[in-house]
Amino acid sequence: MPAARVVSLVPSLTEAVAVTVPGALVGATDWCSHPADLDGLGVARIGGTKNPDVAAVVALAPDLVIANEEENRLADLAALRGAGLEVLVTEVRGLDQAFAELSRVLAACGGPARPQWLADAEDAWSEPPRPGPRLRAAVPIWRRPWMVLGRDTFAADLLARLGVDNVYATHAERYPRVPLEELRAAGPDLVVLPDEPYRFTREDGPEAFPGLPAALVSGRHLTWYGPSLREAPEVLSAALSAAGR
Template sequence: MRFSDALGRQFELPAPPRRIISLVPSMTEWLFSVGAGERVVAVTDYCVEPAAAIAHLPRVRGTKNPDRAAIISLQPDLVIAEQEENRERDVRALSEAGINVYVTAIRSVADAVKQLAALAAVLDVTPAAAPMLAAMEAAIAVPPPPTRRVLALIWRDPWMAVGQATYAGDVLRLSGGINVAAELPGRYPRATLAEFLAFDPEVILLPSEPYPFSERDLPAFAEVTGRCRLAFCDGMALTWPGPRTVTALTTFRHLLEDAL
């Protein structure tokens, strides 16, 4: 079987992979959701779901510093990586060591549907993946009109936000949001908080990850209290494509509809 990943990198497999290592937390969750979990032989330190199912699995360090030697020693048939999450040098090194590395590059919900369908074919789990993918397609078929100016912050010190050409930014768009940080260059632009607030957002989302925003961060927004809504939200819902997508779209649509 010959396949191409999202970057157009081609590789061959004699049969559907039976030993899989996931270097992407969201992909780890997706693998278990489509019935391929029993084939996963290792995950990263940041893979947290499904918690009970992966508790016993070996860890191969983080997404940005995977233990290549450990990965190679586990003799996987396939390693799953993401262009945004993982470093090109690690993908290249594993490939040069004879490991098949399948790289996704999900920048929108439509990308997620297309690329997860392609990966499902590689894994021979298309029937199991089909209902989820159909639900995702239905959820994005008729997006609501843009109604709320939204700023979704993902870090502080320095302040960073969800920008253009990102899965999270597309979730906001499909939820009726106008992503104000998309006016800045870069996929995750950095700016001072004052510069972000100058775009006059109506809603500021404070996700639980990658930076764990909490009430201790609220004093920083004192100047906009009363003229925009501050909303803590689930960071995984905002950034993890797969089993969470449909519920995330419903959740954020309701949040924006009720914002003011």
Template sequence: MRDDLGAEVPLRGPATRVVSLVPSLTEALAATAPAALVGATDWCTHPADLSVARVRGTKNPDLAAIRALAPDLVVANQEENRELDVRRLRDAGVAVWVTRIETVAESLTSMSRLLSTALGLADPPWLASARSLWSTPVEPRLRVAVPIWRDPWMVVGPTTYTDDLLRTAGLTNVFAGSADGRYPSVDLASIDGAGADVVLLPDEPYAFTAEDGPESFTTPTRLVSGRLLTWYGPAMVEAHGLLTTLQP
């Protein structure tokens, strides 16, 4: 049994006690196998009524608290979690499954593998719906920019899940060709002058609001849920409806 990075995951059978260090995977597990989910990070905010032990953040998890929960499996992500924390958990004898997700297709395959291989579960209805909705790319129709931070300004760049999600929904990311990394730092004038039809302002990781962001641009802006742009899992079903019908 191997995770997305090819690392061996020493499970003797389907996991029944799982700690998730990834908000989107927490939501996916809660929607699929709620009884198996025993721990999650403070950033795991969906579903809103989630009642499990909290193990601090994605970048600074409380490893002792995780071990105390005696999980069969800890679920992590290559981008969201630190390799150091994964290694320390494995050194302590805890099985860790690390996902690697940079495209819509990878998200669907990765989640299906995790649920079937590690938990012994068939694809749930939300995953079947997401696969059906996202199976056919929409023709390009709008150009968008997606800031994720300000002071300094940072935007979504290439080889990211969000970039591929936008492309599949018919939205061309004007910073998809950036040579400055996956989340490049840019100045405000560069965002406003990049030729986007609309600037999408999410509420995470930076919480853009009507009072903090739209006033900076001459380009039309739209406040959107960051969860719909960055979370793979049940959020993908709602995200398809928003992004494929988006107007400036």
């Protein structure tokens, strides 16, 4: 039976449910920023993705809690299950898996498995990459210490589909810590700097890679799997082009 009351612990899934089945969403994290009118929909805030208020979630009496194996902690998910709540945990390591997981989540929340925005996103990503030589990029996601995209990540899959390969795609870790000197020595053609989870800006990030083109990209379009996927190819391609892609 589809869930009538849903709590989301993942910002991108919050947006997907809110846009598709707005009446079902009763709780979301403090980091859930889309859609912009989320608070106006009467959605309760239940803490962060890494530190949700379990008691607050339980008090909302949801039929379903949606989470992600990477964004949420096992201990919190276990506590929610221990309180008798049903928890649906997604796993997203690439674009195709994201599309499949979105369909699964939306169907569980009482919505269509393939709403128009999801069909549009699939169509947008079906276009072949723009002709031209492939580039190699380092993709930091944090500094102090420096951390980058490693193996088997959703964001790296999106970039690869746009003709940009992750320098650390074969690293043993998914989000390794890499000293800045090693990042520079890896010989990337450019550095891709998203504005989340660390907020890289023109004044904070590019200066660490002198002489290297820097693409400042929208973290929502690079790392979120939801309605933003419709315009992500265009938005990301524009940012990469501005950096000389």
